[in-house]
Amino acid sequence: AQSVTQPDIHITVSEGASLELRCNYSYGATPYLFWYVQSPGQGLQLLLKYFSGDTLVQGIKGFEAEFKRSQSSFNLRKPSVHWSDAAEYFCAVGPPGGGADGLTFGKGTHLIIQP
Amino acid sequence: DTAVSQTPKYLVTQMGNDKSIKCEQNLGHDTMYWYKQDSKKFLKIMFSYNNKELIINETVPNRFSPKSPDKAHLNLHINSLELGDSAVYFCASSHAPAPGGEQYFGPGTRLTVT
Numbered sequence: 001a002q003s004v005t006q007p008d009i010h011i012t013v014s015e016g017a018s019l020e021l022r023c024n025y026s027y028g029a030t031p032y033l034f035w036y037v038q039s040p041g042q043g044l045q046l047l048l049k050y051f052s053g054d055t056l057v058q059g060i061k062g063f064e065a066e067f068k069r070s071q072s073s074f075n076l077r078k079p080s081v082h083w084s085d086a087a088e089y090f091c092a093v094g095p096p097g098g099g100a101d102g103l104t105f106g107k108g109t110h111l112i113i114q115p
Numbered sequence: 116d117t118a119v120s121q122t123p124k125y126l127v128t129q130m131g132n133d134k135s136i137k138c139e140q141n142l143g144h145d146t147m148y149w150y151k152q153d154s155k156k157f158l159k160i161m162f163s164y165n166n167k168e169l170i171i172n173e174t175v176p177n178r179f180s181p182k183s184p185d186k187a188h189l190n191l192h193i194n195s196l197e198l199g200d201s202a203v204y205f206c207a208s209s210h211a212p213a214p215g216g217e218q219y220f221g222p223g224t225r226l227t228v229t
Contacts, residue, residue, distance in 0.1 A: 034217060038156075043119075043205060044220040088156055094218075101170060102148050102160025102207075103218060110156075 002027045004091050006106035013081050014114045021076040021109050023091030032094040033074040034103065035065055039087045047089075050074060061085070086113045118142050119221040121206050127227045128196055136191045136224045138206030147189035148207040148218060149181060158205070164189055193226075201228045 003026045013019050025031065032051050036044040048059025055067040065076045074091060088110050092103040119140045128134050140147060146165040152158045162181045163170045169181065178194045193200060203225050207218040 036220075043222040044158075044207075046217050046219070049217050090158065102150065102163045102172075104160070105158040108156045108158075 002031065002093055002104045004093055004104055004106035006089075006091055006109050008109045009107070010110045010112065012112040012114055015083055016080050019076075019078045019081045019085070019111070021089050021091075021111070023074045023076065023106060025072050025074065025091075025093050027072075027093055030069060033065075033067060034092040034094065035059065035063070035074070035076045036090045036092060036105075037061075037087050038090065038108075044090065047076070081111075081113055083113045083115070086111055119206055119208055119219050121204075121221040121224050123224060124222065125225050125227075127229065129229055130196055130198060132196050133192070133194045134196060134226070135193070136204055136206075136226070138189050138191070138221060139187055140206075140208040140219070141187065142208055142219060144208035144210055144219075145186070146209050147183070148209075149189065149191050150205040150207065150220075152203040152205060152223070154202070161191075162189075196228045198228050201226055 005024045007022050034049045035047040037047050038044050047063045048057050048065055050057050050067045058064050063078050065074055067074050088108045090108045091106040094103050095101045122137045148163045149161040150158050151161055160172050161175045180192045181189055183189045203223045205223050206221040209218040
């Protein structure tokens with residue numbers, strides 16, 4: 001069965017510092033990969049996605065992620081975080097080739113921004 | 116012009132009651148989903164549904180049932196509510212089964228069972 005691991009439950013970063021959130025997946029083939037962000041009391045917003053092609057994908061709010069097949073990883077990065085980036089971040093996988101199955105989510109990483 | 120909307124946003128009810136949560140999407144998507152987010156923020160798929168098939172996560176109790184009056188709506192009915200049903204429930208939609216369809220999420224419904 002597919003699974004997603006986000007090894008860091010909490011990460012604290014100073015405002016203006018760089019950020020990397022880790023995500024590893026287990027899947028029979030290369031799945032579709034997503035990063036979502038959830039602000040307190042809000043729904044999930046898609047930051048970026050990877051389906052195929054260039055392994056470095058750009059998303060909204062200055063985020064990017066790199067797919068590394070050899071490491072089964074899809075880490076999220078941002079060069080300089082802002083206080084408004086404080087939120088819960090979820091990595092997710094979906095079935096390759098589409099399909100109506102739901103996404104499998106990691107347990108999330110809670111990002112805290114220090115002033 | 117909210118893409119995926121849910122009502123109510125908050126739902127407080129007693130054990131044993133039956134309740135429904137409504138979901139509507141105006142994106143023209145073919146597939147809709149229900150997810151449960153527990154107190155530890157873990158998100159788990161409960162159902163996915165399009166006009167051809169209903170996919171049920173086998174761990175979901177049969178007290179939960181999705182009902183789709185039309186392609187734009189997927190409501191969640193819960194019978195005989197239990198304390199453990201307390202969670203945030205998210206509706207989502209996508210163009211699936213077409214490839215490349217990311218899921219768009221509603222704002223969530225926080226269900227509290229007392």
